[in-house]
Amino acid sequence: MTSFFSSLGMVLLAFACAMPAHADFRVEISGVGVTQIPIAMANFRGEDNAPQKITQIVAADLERSGQFRSTPAGMVIDEVSRPDFGPIRQKPADALLTGSISRMADGRFDVRFRLWDAVKGEDMGGQSYVVVPADLRLVSHRIADQVYEKLTGDKGIFSTRIAYITKQGPKHLLWVADADGENPQAALTSQEPIISPSWSPSGNELAYVSFESRKPVVYVHDIASGKRRVLANFKGSNSAPAWSPDGKSLAITLSRDGGSQLFLINSKGGDPKRLTQSNGIDTEPVFSSDGSAIYFVSDRGGSPQIYRTPAMGGPVQRVTFTGNYNISPSLSPDGRWLAFISRVGGAYKLHVMDLISDKVVALTDTNADERPTFAPNGKLIMYSTQSQGREALMTTTLDGKIRARLAGQNSNMREPHWGPFLNP
């Protein structure tokens, strides 16, 4: 982190003031030419007595996206009254979020919001939610999603979930958390390592690699019930599960026929079908979002590079050409961007490649980045890195200008995977 600060000409801790309660959370803005929508946020009426500070959660979400700059509205107002836009425009802010939260007789909460176009003085719509206290964070993320979509035209990802692994002493845990890293719930605790969690397209199941039987075995785990099944436990190592977009099969890496090679296996289990044939390593498969292609890592050319092959099998095409160590591919949902880790002078850095122009850009100045994963709207990439002697999760915009460190537990957070959009 020290090198991060010193190597940047100008770093803004944009959120230090707005979010004093979240000491761990930080948005770092670097470089010039960052265009952000200024939005004013009025504290929701009733928020002081509510279990969650709705406006803080919404503001943090919007800031982390890199597309917003939030400021307190400095006025007491809720969703029912028409605001005086003069002071809002002078902040300056283009939009204003207002709302309220009230406790109902049955213990649930009624949360309402209204978004205003402060420039035109127009109502941009609102919504109300009635939820149990445990879902107040989720509602806050849904409100952030609504604001994001109304003002950018893209779908928001704040109410999605992420999976990641922590190591706490001898214990390894698989977590499911909100996209901001908060509200973590342990799905699996093990004395042995867990790696490579991968969300099913439905968001109901996670595939992962567990070493609990003294070798890597691929499991599929139902999040809601906690039930899990062995998907692949063949002779040798079983690893790198990746779901097909229809959820019917997974690409996995098996060494059962000698060497690490790619196979397709039905998500219910069964006999795997070999996908690649090489004398070297083929691993880390990922499907393109239309399911037609699989990107993967192979050292068939002498050094690890990213390749592409039709999912039904067929000719293999090399994708990355710069550098001699390119691993951990992740594809944007629109298929335009390829995020991966490239070794540059002994440092492992997150890169993104424009698959149309083939242009490659480094996004970070940390040295041990791992396992990038795209947000389901393709606007952010999450990855793990070493920060202040610990493994931490970060998000970055695709231009690398806005990076945020996720709220952390006091442990090493690693192996993030961003879940799909969920139907509310």
Next chain:
Amino acid sequence: MKKLLLSLGMVLLLAACASGVKLNDVPVEDKSGSKVSVAPDPVMPAPVSASSANEAKSTVVPVDSAASTNLSAGPAGNVAKVIFFDYDSYVVKSEFQATIEAHAQFLKANPRAKVSLEGHTDERGGREYNLALGQKRADAVRQSLSLLGVQESQVESVSFGKEKPAVQGADESAFAKNRRAEFFYR
């Protein structure tokens, strides 16, 4: 490091003796001169003794019953269970050939013995790619055993990648101790 070299030296010494004398084939002769071949006990690990070559005609090959029943202990004596690899290398170095031969001899003498070869890497780089690199190391040892006549069904090569380092640390001495393959008898 001195300790390592010392134990390495002992392994080499023992292995050198083992390869010089085919102890399983050592015949027991009676005084009349007619040869009586004693079939080697199939679960009996080859006892290694520096002087056995000279004594073969007048002594009986010693049997240690404890060693013969405990297959999960692996080869008796001071046979190393870890093999180290160079950076970015997946080739078994010649200095470990004697260790491999001792394990091969044990596995051939004990067809019911089963071993997992567990490949490991240092901490640099991605987890899944390191898993595949560790697999390469385990596979290299498996192939060495196979060349020495060990049955495939006795051996499983798996990888832990960088997940189970032998020592903590981010310097070359730690990395060197973590780039390894381990014999784990089941």
